[in-house]
Amino acid sequence: MTTCKECGSEITLPDDVVENEIIDCEACGVELEVVKLDPLEIDLAPEEQEDWGE
Amino acid sequence: MKIRLGILFSRLRLEEKLIIEEAKRRQGVELIPLDSRKLVLRPDERPELDILLDREISQSRALHVLQILQNSGVECINRYDMVRICGDKVFTSKALHDAGVPTPEVKVAFTRESALSVMEKMGYPVVLKPVDGSWGRLIAKIESRNAAEAILEHKSYLSSYYHSIFYIQEYIHKPDRDIRAYVLGDETICATYRTSQSWLTNVARGGKAIECPVTPELHEICIQAAGAVGGGSMAVDLMETPDGYTVHEINCAMEFKGNMRAVDVNIPQRILDYCVERAMLKMEAMN
Numbered sequence: 495m496t497t498c499k500e501c502g503s504e505i506t507l508p509d510d511v512v513e514n515e516i517i518d519c520e521a522c523g524v525e526l527e528v529v530k531l532d533p534l535e536i537d538l539a540p541e542e543q544e545d546w547g548e
Numbered sequence: 549m550k551i552r553l554g555i556l557f558s559r560l561r562l563e564e565k566l567i568i569e570e571a572k573r574r575q576g577v578e579l580i581p582l583d584s585r586k587l588v589l590r591p592d593e594r595p596e597l598d599i600l601l602d603r604e605i606s607q608s609r610a611l612h613v614l615q616i617l618q619n620s621g622v623e624c625i626n627r628y629d630m631v632r633i634c635g636d637k638v639f640t641s642k643a644l645h646d647a648g649v650p651t652p653e654v655k656v657a658f659t660r661e662s663a664l665s666v667m668e669k670m671g672y673p674v675v676l677k678p679v680d681g682s683w684g685r686l687i688a689k690i691e692s693r694n695a696a697e698a699i700l701e702h703k704s705y706l707s708s709y710y711h712s713i714f715y716i717q718e719y720i721h722k723p724d725r726d727i728r729a730y731v732l733g734d735e736t737i738c739a740t741y742r743t744s745q746s747w748l749t750n751v752a753r754g755g756k757a758i759e760c761p762v763t764p765e766l767h768e769i770c771i772q773a774a775g776a777v778g779g780g781s782m783a784v785d786l787m788e789t790p791d792g793y794t795v796h797e798i799n800c801a802m803e804f805k806g807n808m809r810a811v812d813v814n815i816p817q818r819i820l821d822y823c824v825e826r827a828m829l830k831m832e833a834m835n
Binding site: 547 | 682
């Protein structure tokens with residue numbers, strides 16, 4: 495359990511969460527990145543850049 | 549001896565997570581994650597990798613990493629030239645055209661005036677796309693001269709130089725769907741129809757995916773398209789016309805989370821199989 499960096503809502507991480515995984519805050523919709531697992535650290539995920547794509 | 553598989557990324561989407569999980573399950577594979585945000589390379593860098601899988605979301609970063617590592621002897625999926633071609637719609641159109649792969653008619657202009665002039669000649673609607681980018685971003689279906697003038701003016705205020713290269717594509721009157729086919733090497737492993745009420749069918753924009761059978765005809769054009777850009781691992785986007793398929797885009801670091809539930813193929817597993825196959829071929833060639 496952690497809290498959203500944007501809105502402060504509680505966030506439950508999936509059991510199989512991995513470092514650097516992107517998760518969505520269900521309350522405000524912001525994307526968060528799991529920066530570190532031990533100790534748990536989350537931050538706002540990088541914002542979309544113009545050269546992003548597939 | 550294990551295959552040392554590097555995975556280049558900076559954003560761990562579901563796709564990268566599944567590929568990494570698959571790599572960890574393979575006893576013959578040593579996974580080496582390469583987060584580009586932490587990567588520092590010298591021009592002569594030669595990391596101890598047998599193969600690099602590029603899953604970098606930033607095309608600029610991917611190209612620079614591939615340029616260094618590939619030229620230092622690392623086998624890369626995909627190769628620099630292929631990523632460069634697929635990352636630019638003009639280059640992709642040129643490659644498809646030169647290889648005789650059916651693809652929509654395209655005109656490239658470099659000023660607002662010449663762009664407007666060519667749209668008038670082509671007739672509306674036309675489709676204006678940025679030469680780079682994905683997910684249907686900043687793509688416009690232009691249905692009149694008034695709309696063309698407004699959009700061209702808006703583009704002149706965008707910061708990137710690339711917005712002053714005008715990629716103008718004929719509008720294809722198609723069913724409310726297009727096709728995404730996944731190609732690994734010489735195999736079309738699966739395909740989906742992407743349907744949408746919008747003329748844009750990108751799953752990233754809400755398009756829905758259902759399975760599309762890989763017919764010999766679909767496979768043939770996909771392999772032709774893949775060969776045109778240099779081969780490797782990719783998603784080929786096609787539209788259906790009365791005259792057959794037409795290929796409008798090729799994605800070199802393809803996403804698949806929105807499509808994989810629609811198909812009975814384990815896409816991350818197949819990508820890993822392909823990486824192992826390519827690494828073994830490279831290792832055999834060196835011995």
